Amino acid sequence: MLESTQESNVAQKVTSMDERSRYLRKLILKGLEGTKKGHVGSALSLVEIIRVLYDDIMNYRPQEPMWPDRDRFILSKGHGCLALYAVLADKGFIDPEELTTYTLEGSRLGGCSENIVPGVEATTGALGHGFAVGLGMALAARIQKRPSRVYAVLGDGELNEGSIWEGALFAAKHKLTHLTAIIDCNKFQIAGSTKDILNLEPLKDKWVSFGFAVQEVDGHDVEALRRVFKKLPFSDEKPSAVICHTIKGKGFSFAEGTHKWHWKSGLDEPTLSQMKSLLENE
Ligand SMILES: Cc1ncc(C[n+]2csc(CCOP(=O)(O)OP(=O)(O)O)c2C)c(N)n1
Numbered sequence: 001m002l003e004s005t006q007e008s009n010v011a012q013k014v015t016s017m018d019e020r021s022r023y024l025r026k027l028i029l030k031g032l033e034g035t036k037k038g039h040v041g042s043a044l045s046l047v048e049i050i051r052v053l054y055d056d057i058m059n060y061r062p063q064e065p066m067w068p069d070r071d072r073f074i075l076s077k078g079h080g081c082l083a084l085y086a087v088l089a090d091k092g093f094i095d096p097e098e099l100t101t102y103t104l105e106g107s108r109l110g111g112c113s114e115n116i117v118p119g120v121e122a123t124t125g126a127l128g129h130g131f132a133v134g135l136g137m138a139l140a141a142r143i144q145k146r147p148s149r150v151y152a153v154l155g156d157g158e159l160n161e162g163s164i165w166e167g168a169l170f171a172a173k174h175k176l177t178h179l180t181a182i183i184d185c186n187k188f189q190i191a192g193s194t195k196d197i198l199n200l201e202p203l204k205d206k207w208v209s210f211g212f213a214v215q216e217v218d219g220h221d222v223e224a225l226r227r228v229f230k231k232l233p234f235s236d237e238k239p240s241a242v243i244c245h246t247i248k249g250k251g252f253s254f255a256e257g258t259h260k261w262h263w264k265s266g267l268d269e270p271t272l273s274q275m276k277s278l279l280e281n282e
Pocket of ligand 1: 041042045077079080125126127128154155156157158159184186188189190248262
């Protein structure tokens with residue numbers, strides 16, 4: 001199985017998850033059907049975080065994507081957008097069939113998300129920038145006296161960007177309590193482990209020292225994510241941060257805990273249908 005991606009020597013199974021998480025991963029695979037390549041591992045670590053935000057936490061209107069009082073979701077690690085596209089398709093912002101156009105010429109669904117797509121709030125992909133856009137939105141909501149909250153998802157590798165820490169200082173100074181930084185802490189980035197490339201530990205202490213109220217959670221435990229997100233904001237004085245401990249490539253054992261599936265190409269039809277049937281059968 002999966003000979004075409006040279007993963008046949010690795011145990012092949014789907015790691016534990018419920019029906020909804022499997023379904024959203026099937027939509028991610030649908031996004032790979034046309035182009036056969038993409039940021040697979042980066043999207044798979046995000047699924048439960050985005051799922052819980054859109055299912056249980058955020059206020060938004062798929063039929064009125066620009067509703068002024070909506071909450072804002074910012075995918076600062078914009079390359080993980082296959083997971084966002086999957087949820088936007090599931091919620092009716094876009095047609096699920098459009099997923100198959102991901103990164104094809106003329107498609108709205110680029111390899112990093114752009115705000116030409118209904119439901120995508122900010123064009124991201126240059127790491128370290130999306131968070132700042134979210135800060136601006138949070139400040140604007142306060143000035144305009146709107147109830148909108150801002151949820152910005154950052155990659156742990158993205159935290160190597162200095163602009164994130166400049167943004168964190170800004171958020172704390174302005175007491176942006178309706179802003180939450182959500183860290184998809186999958187421990188890997190494009191070329192290796194975050195620990196080896198530019199170590200962030202002690203990560204929680206860093207966010208605390210930058211003036212955030214911080215909680216940590218298993219980023220694949222749907223119940224735990226719900227519990228933590230429902231407690232937001234964690235403070236009346238400080239912005240919040242949730243460090244979500246996730247697994248890069250979560251769902252497929254051969255893609256988990258490695259940077260090798262950060263970006264994957266050559267995903268031919270047999271490989272994709274094998275991955276799909278793993279989701280259906282296990
Ligand atoms: C400013 C900038 N530098 C470099 C890149 C290239 N790049 C794309 S993804 C990535 C790694 C990101 O790692 P992380 O934030 O941990 O994301 P994940 O592991 O979830 O994919 C890099 C360096 C980029 N997109 N933007």
